[in-house]
Amino acid sequence: MKVLIIGSRGLLGSFLSHKLKKKYNIFCSSRTNHSNFLKLKLDNIKNTKIFFKKNSFDIIINTSGLVDVDKCDKNFLLAKKGNCETVKNLSKTLINLETKPHIIHFSTDQVYNNRISTKPNKEYNINLSNNYSKSKYLGELHLRNYKKKTILRTNFFGQRNSVKKISYSSYLVKNLKKKNYVKTPINIYFSPIHMEMISTILQKIISKKVYGTFNLGSSTGISKYEFSKKVAKLNKLSIKYLTPFFSNYKIEKRPYGTIMNVNKIEKKLRIKLPTIDKSIKMLSK
Numbered sequence: 001m002k003v004l005i006i007g008s009r010g011l012l013g014s015f016l017s018h019k020l021k022k023k024y025n026i027f028c029s030s031r032t033n034h035s036n037f038l039k040l041k042l043d044n045i046k047n048t049k050i051f052f053k054k055n056s057f058d059i060i061i062n063t064s065g066l067v068d069v070d071k072c073d074k075n076f077l078l079a080k081k082g083n084c085e086t087v088k089n090l091s092k093t094l095i096n097l098e099t100k101p102h103i104i105h106f107s108t109d110q111v112y113n114n115r116i117s118t119k120p121n122k123e124y125n126i127n128l129s130n131n132y133s134k135s136k137y138l139g140e141l142h143l144r145n146y147k148k149k150t151i152l153r154t155n156f157f158g159q160r161n162s163v164k165k166i167s168y169s170s171y172l173v174k175n176l177k178k179k180n181y182v183k184t185p186i187n188i189y190f191s192p193i194h195m196e197m198i199s200t201i202l203q204k205i206i207s208k209k210v211y212g213t214f215n216l217g218s219s220t221g222i223s224k225y226e227f228s229k230k231v232a233k234l235n236k237l238s239i240k241y242l243t244p245f246f247s248n249y250k251i252e253k254r255p256y257g258t259i260m261n262v263n264k265i266e267k268k269l270r271i272k273l274p275t276i277d278k279s280i281k282m283l284s285k
Helices: 011-020 045-054 069-074 076-094 131-141 168-177 195-208 224-234 263-269 276-284
Strands: 002-006 025-030 059-062 102-108 149-154 182-185 212-216 242-245
Touching: 002 011, 011 025, 011 195, 045 076, 059 076, 069 076, 069 131, 076 102, 076 131, 102 131, 102 195, 149 195, 168 182, 168 224, 182 224, 195 263, 195 276, 212 263, 224 242, 224 276
Parallel strands: 002 025, 002 059, 059 102, 102 149, 149 212, 182 242
Antiparallel strands: none
């Protein structure tokens, strides 16, 4: 089975390409010329069409996008180009192919913003709070008419040593080891999941040909401050360098409550996703 991973030089894409190569025939793409990578510029519709005319795949995993929330907030046009127009070009191209691949598209938990921070969000509880979430949701909409799609809204952590980009957990450990103070909000709640679990879920989605839009996270949520404390303790690091504070939405434009209800994907795949505590413990493996 031929699998293309778009965004394979990023954290999640790199991790998945490493994990999935044991089971599938993996191809990686990059926007620029890079050894062992296929060149694919999704922001150019002509380039995208030529690419898929020359190359065919059974599965396309799209982990690409502009994930810098601050950069998105400062420039919505840039956010749309990275998170929306690219998906539009991909969808337009794939829908006209004679043999249509299954596309698995990664979106974000930030399409939610529940003011009752600890209440889990179901897939229909859309509440866009910043330019990043707006651009990611608009990207999702461009896939609405493509039947063989799986959209996964997620928030992940873990590390892939060969890439420079790091997740929040790695950022935390790196700074606490240096005894740098890290500001951590106590009123922002989320339910991230380890990348190892995402790899496992992807294989089930591919084998069972599961289509639709799903939340993919840990089965329980936590505040960013409590998450930070647990990661620090797991790594035997002092929590005295964690500086708790109340996030102000009007200033920082960060959603308060993005905990995800994962019942839909659990029922569809007949699985039980790990609690946040079990997900965090996966960092020690």
